[in-house]
Amino acid sequence: MLYSRLANSLQAYCDSPQHFVLALSGGLDSRVLLRLMGQYLHLNPQHECLAVHVHHGLSQNADVWSQRCLEWARQEGIECCVERVELTLGSRVSVEQQAREQRYQALRKHIRPGGILLTAQHADDQLETVLLALKRGSGPAGLAAMASSTPFADGLHLRPLLSSSRAEIECYGQQHQLEWVEDESNQDTRYDRNFLRHEVTPQLIRRWSGIRKAVARSAELCGEQDALLQELLYEKLQQALGADQSLSVAALGSERVGKQLIRQWLGLFNVLMPSKVQLDQIWQTVVQAKADANPQLCWQQVQVRRFRQRLYLVEQWPDIQDWQQECQLDQPSRLPQNLGSLTVRKTTGGQLRLPKEGEVLSIRFDPEGIEVKPVGRVGKRKLKKLFQEYGVPSWNRRRTPLIYYGDQLAAVAGLFVVEAFSGQDCDLEWHNDASDVQC
Structure with a gap:
């Protein structure tokens, strides 16, 4: 069942020889995906696949995990490389978010034009992602959660196991006597996703066995609504954009339309979206500020500034006046x-x-x-x-x-x-x- 889902997911993109990049953490999900891709490449040798393991250095077992990933990839006949990244502990950005950003940045380097990134998120991950979006008070874009296919770097990001449950993936791994690593941090319920995984979603699934499919359907509908909104506002956004990617304040129109245009504009920069409160502040304190003001709003490592009636997204840097x-x-x-x-x-x-x-x-x-x-x-x-x-x-x-x-x-x-x-x-x-x- 899992293999057929993978093959069907890849079929639409494999009319010609394809280059895949598989994100290999070494956990159960990516280990199963590695085995499935080994089977797929055996039957379709015209394609290539590179497994990439990102070494965050957060666990004392990180070096062991890297070696095991290299060995498992060799067993499946798939080339593997290890990318080492450094996280800034104690920064204002959460460790989870930093690790995710660094991971995708490392993976991005290996995507060829038209290539495909494969990750092993599944239906339980989707359920957790929607619940996290609800906790944050997200709108349609956030509630759309993870799509099965999205643009990434110069190619695509596919999640071929998104319709499969964690239980199905675990059953496959046990039946095929696969080994995988267990990240000890996955048991730490101080992290929101782990709390949902261990304390909340099991009860939801016991009460409503079809909740994964229902939530996935809601996420898909939210994704369609968000895509429609972007399509309807595309021309207006293009008219408001400058050659330097700044945004015309005069072209924003009403508050409702203007806020959506600002969200779409920020989406061009691949930054963490501001919360509703922060977006309200951008509108009230930056867009609506007096013409001679020098307003700004900061979040994470970026800030929105206004200059000569245009909005700019600016990275926050330490002062270098003494350099x-x-x-x-x-x-x-x-x-x-x-x-x-x-x-x-x-x-x-x-x-x-x-x-x-x-x-x-x-x-x-x-x-x-x-x-x-x-x-x-x-x-x-x-x-x-x-x-x-x-x-x-x-x-x-x-x-x-x-x-x-x-x-x-x-x-x-x-x-x-x-x-x-x-x-x-x-x-x-x-x-x-x-x-x-x-x-």
Whole structure:
């Protein structure tokens, strides 16, 4: 039964040779999926499969689990690799959420264009996911829980066992005398999902044996409603989006439509959705703020900001105003916090003069109190005012590289050269992660 469900699930995607990536935790569910894929590949040798085990390092048994996964994959004739990730314990993000995000980030690296990620979630997982969504007060998108097929990286994410129960999977594993690992954390009912698994869902299933199918049906209906809403608002979202993926405040319309557009916009960035309370705050304190305000709302590691009547999703970074680094001509300097690299390059027809003897070349990020005269401007102005004139959002003003000759500001990357340092000897090249800019 399980094999036929797997084969039927994969059939629609296997008209040509396919590359699968199987998420292998080593637990019962993924161990059974590994055996099923071994059978499938034996009967369909034109396809390829890579098993990926993500080593979180949270358990003292993690190294043993990795070795067992490698051995079990070898027995099934499937290549396997181990991806090691590091979690930041004690952060504001839960260990469960961190582990999930890191796991999918590690898996994403192995998905080829058009490839398929296979995970072993089943009907009991779906029931738990819907209950968790209810606990959070989620709307249709959250209550849709897990779909059997969703886009992922440059391919698809399939859950071929989603209609099968945990009992069916366990029965299969025992009948085939499979071994699997038991994660001791799965017994810790301090975690919400474990509490539901051990304390709640067994009672629900005993009382209503068909509750898995009923909940799956409700989740599917919620998914259809959410997909319809996205389809109906697609054109409006495209009209509101800017080339930089910002969102026009003026195009949001009414509060009801505007909140849904904001949710769809945030969905483009693959971030954890804000709660209803947080979404209400985005609308009231960011969207509805006065035109001259600098509003923001933070959650997890991101924040929604407004600038010139557009909304921006900004990653939260620690302050780097005290960071500085000396650099050499023609040698790229790596900048902090994914800001890329910066090079002062000797050239003909540039905009900067060469540093004089004794003028040490350096990069800094603190614009406080600086007053300069850019090339072509009349009189000096404070750097804060110049940033405003050049349209630099407030959250980027302490993340824009400042190039110093000695103790004097010579140029601001991507914006201007200070008149006293203009010349034709050098160019400033800033290769940012988002774009390449020059001045």
